[in-house]
Amino acid sequence: MPLPVVSRPPPVPAKEYRIRALKRSDKDVLFRLLAADGWVVPVGEQETVLSWVVQHPEMESFVAHHAVSYGSVFAVLTLSHRPQLRLGGRVACIDLFAVEAGQRGKGVGTDLLEQAMRRAEALGCKRVELRLPAARDHRHEFFEEHGFALGGDALYVRRLKPLG
Numbered sequence: 001m002p003l004p005v006v007s008r009p010p011p012v013p014a015k016e017y018r019i020r021a022l023k024r025s026d027k028d029v030l031f032r033l034l035a036a037d038g039w040v041v042p043v044g045e046q047e048t049v050l051s052w053v054v055q056h057p058e059m060e061s062f063v064a065h066h067a068v069s070y071g072s073v074f075a076v077l078t079l080s081h082r083p084q085l086r087l088g089g090r091v092a093c094i095d096l097f098a099v100e101a102g103q104r105g106k107g108v109g110t111d112l113l114e115q116a117m118r119r120a121e122a123l124g125c126k127r128v129e130l131r132l133p134a135a136r137d138h139r140h141e142f143f144e145e146h147g148f149a150l151g152g153d154a155l156y157v158r159r160l161k162p163l164g
Helices: 024-036 043-055 108-122 138-145
Strands: 017-021 059-066 073-084 089-099 125-130
Touching: 017 108, 024 043, 024 073, 024 089, 043 059, 059 108, 073 108, 089 108, 108 125
Parallel strands: 089 125
Antiparallel strands: 017 059, 059 073, 073 089
16 A cells, blocks of 8 residues: 655745844944934944843844844834833834835845734733824835724924933
């Protein structure tokens, strides 16, 4: 009696990138990604700002790097989370989401977002928020494709002078 033929699904190709937590050693590439998106942080403040983000207990920061090089970061997502009385629970906010233009469309943004969503769910967050520019661009389509919808809240800003 011949043995039954077992069909196996085709192997999943290995991804050319990995996702990990943001490290202080990512400073230079992180601030280049920010600057490419129009957010320039003065060089003298970068170390302090990065230290705050890496150490803050209500921040989760993820980067994507090429699989062959731990330090070759090309995407970042930061997620803050906090309790909120109005929701009767925790709310998370995507504060930063940047992928180098040449790396877009390869799935890394989706993987970073899924990592952040898993973390928000593990923290018991009731929703995840983010702010996008008023003028529609590729970011609007990306987040809408991943289940985000316009909430209608307007953001009012009051700038403060830094201490010292």
